[in-house]
Amino acid sequence: MTNVLLVDDDSGFTEATSELIALLGHKVTVADSVSSAKQQIAEQSFDVVLLDIMLPDGNGFEVLNDLKSKSNPAKIVFITGHAAVKSVVNSIAGPGVSYLLKPIDLPALKPLLESTNLAQASDDRAHFGVLIGESAPMKSVYTMIERVATTRANVMVMGESGTGKELIAKAIHSASGAKGDLVATNCGALSPELLSSELFGHEKGAFTGAVSRKIGLFERANNGTLFLDEITEMPIDMQPTLLRVLETGMITRVGGTEEIPVNCRVVSATNRTPEQIATENCLREDIYFRLAVFPISLPPLRDREGDIPLLADYFLSELNREHGSHIQLNDALLEKLSSYTWSGNVREFRHTLYRAFILTDPQSAYLQLPVDMGSPFAQANKDEPKQSGLKAGTTIQEVERELIALTLEKVDGDKPKAANMLGISLKTLYNRLNQYEALDSGNL
Amino acid sequence: MQTEQLSHLRHGIRNKLNTISVSAELIKLLAQKNPDPTQLQKSAERILNECRDCVQLLEASDAIEN
Numbered sequence: 393m394t395n396v397l398l399v400d401d402d403s404g405f406t407e408a409t410s411e412l413i414a415l416l417g418h419k420v421t422v423a424d425s426v427s428s429a430k431q432q433i434a435e436q437s438f439d440v441v442l443l444d445i446m447l448p449d450g451n452g453f454e455v456l457n458d459l460k461s462k463s464n465p466a467k468i469v470f471i472t473g474h475a476a477v478k479s480v481v482n483s484i485a486g487p488g489v490s491y492l493l494k495p496i497d498l499p500a501l502k503p504l505l506e507s508t509n510l511a512q513a514s515d516d517r518a519h520f521g522v523l524i525g526e527s528a529p530m531k532s533v534y535t536m537i538e539r540v541a542t543t544r545a546n547v548m549v550m551g552e553s554g555t556g557k558e559l560i561a562k563a564i565h566s567a568s569g570a571k572g573d574l575v576a577t578n579c580g581a582l583s584p585e586l587l588s589s590e591l592f593g594h595e596k597g598a599f600t601g602a603v604s605r606k607i608g609l610f611e612r613a614n615n616g617t618l619f620l621d622e623i624t625e626m627p628i629d630m631q632p633t634l635l636r637v638l639e640t641g642m643i644t645r646v647g648g649t650e651e652i653p654v655n656c657r658v659v660s661a662t663n664r665t666p667e668q669i670a671t672e673n674c675l676r677e678d679i680y681f682r683l684a685v686f687p688i689s690l691p692p693l694r695d696r697e698g699d700i701p702l703l704a705d706y707f708l709s710e711l712n713r714e715h716g717s718h719i720q721l722n723d724a725l726l727e728k729l730s731s732y733t734w735s736g737n738v739r740e741f742r743h744t745l746y747r748a749f750i751l752t753d754p755q756s757a758y759l760q761l762p763v764d765m766g767s768p769f770a771q772a773n774k775d776e777p778k779q780s781g782l783k784a785g786t787t788i789q790e791v792e793r794e795l796i797a798l799t800l801e802k803v804d805g806d807k808p809k810a811a812n813m814l815g816i817s818l819k820t821l822y823n824r825l826n827q828y829e830a831l832d833s834g835n836l
Numbered sequence: 837m838q839t840e841q842l843s844h845l846r847h848g849i850r851n852k853l854n855t856i857s858v859s860a861e862l863i864k865l866l867a868q869k870n871p872d873p874t875q876l877q878k879s880a881e882r883i884l885n886e887c888r889d890c891v892q893l894l895e896a897s898d899a900i901e902n
Contacts, residue, residue, distance in 0.1 A: 402851055402854075402855065404882055404886060405851065405854055405855040408855055408858040408859040408862055408879065409858050411862055411875070411879075412858055412861055412862045412865065415862065415865050415866065415869070416865075471854075473847065473850045494853065494854040494857075495850075495853045495854045495856065495857030496854055496857055496858055496861075497857055497858075497861055498861040498864070498865065
């Protein structure tokens with residue numbers, strides 16, 4: 393139920409509109425003047441305020457300040473007679489204001505009252521305030537977060553790029569009820585020379601340029617959570633300094649002598665798989681065991697396709713709320729979004745929705761998806777579907793077969809084009825394909 | 837002066853049409869539910885009143901233009 397304030401001095405209109413709003417299942421309060429509206433706003437919180445511009449004792453803009461100063465600001469909808477008034481209202485009231493054009497009808501009024509519920513519902517759907525999804529892999533992630541939040545264990549989040557690893561850190565931090573802050577940094581972005589100073593801070597004069605004392609990330613995250621993104625990008629020779637802090641819970645600022653106790657949970661993240669971590673020599677084994685006391689694997693979007701409609705609805709609600717629009721999704725759009733391979737994961741998905749939102753005509757009821765949905769990175773991955781590599785021990789026939797298969801895939805099965813690319817005649821290509829078919833069916 | 841008066845009358849007509857539109861939507865919605873005849877009557881009555889007011893406003897604007 394939405395709590396609506398209707399501000400208009402036309403009694404016939406307020407009578408009919410308040411009946412209509414009540415019939416739609418919302419609560420409505422009527423004010424017939426600026427002073428009466430101000431009084432109502434002071435007394436209670438409204439979700440939506442429908443405002444006439446011309447009022448007997450002033451104009452609708454006069455109540456804007458009262459509305460904006462509330463802790464939970466209402467959605468403001470101006471009732472205007474002319475579409476041209478929109479731009480004037482926009483310049484005075486700023487963005488985030490909606491309009492109802494006279495004569496008002498139900499299709500225009502209803503979404504304005506319901507979208508606040510939708511936005512609220514979307515936020516309610518976010519687990520730990522940040523995570524969206526009800527698929528089995530995500531539910532298992534939620535359980536893990538709940539369990540680990542009650543402990544002080546360090547967590548390592550593993551997942552492909554764009555899966556939302558930092559959100560897991562936020563979720564753990566919020567679920568743990570930690571008193572301190574969540575402090576985040578990207579290890580790949582820290583220069584090796586400044587890494588110690590960033591993590592542990594430095595004393596004044598510790599090195600050239602250290603003009604004052606600096607508090608490091610560990611100290612800033614005291615009693616809270618330190619999020620170390622791309623931990624496997626930290627130079628391996630720098631890792632022992634981190635290990636020492638993890639083992640002793642004490643830091644020493646660069647150039648300092650005093651040991652300072654720090655008490656924070658470290659959530660680290662990497663887009664490498666456990667196998668890669670083990671074989672690529674990017675993380676010392678001892679530090680792995682300190683950081684990955686509790687490892688959490690975040691599923692890629694392709695393993696949680698069922699969450700796509702929820703994510704789409706959530707991101708679109710966010711955009712609508714931000715821009716005061718009411719663009720919707722329909723089944724066909726959801727099907728198109730669900731059938732696409734999001735190799736860039738949720739980040740790519742969100743980016744595409746935002747791009748589509750900008751492209752969509754604001755007057756349009758539904759989101760207009762771009763013809764070419766993916767990002768250049770996803771396209772590049774799509775163009776190279778298989779990793780082809782020569783390995784010793786492969787026969788020439790096997791290499792030839794793989795090359796033909798890859799070429800055909802690249803040209804979408806266009807055999808004359810493939811033959812041309814391979815530098816063989818079409819007849820030879822057909823001969824080879826027939827040969828492979830016979831081989832596979834055991835006739836050769 | 838004349839333009840101002842006409843603009844004022846047009847504004848009044850638009851407001852009346854607005855009430856008519858909302859009242860008609862109310863009747864439509866009531867009809868889908870379990871309608872209370874008095875509610876329906878009240879809305880229909882409101883539409884008729886607003887229509888009468890509209891006619892008066894249009895006559896007033898005709899008088900100004902002539």
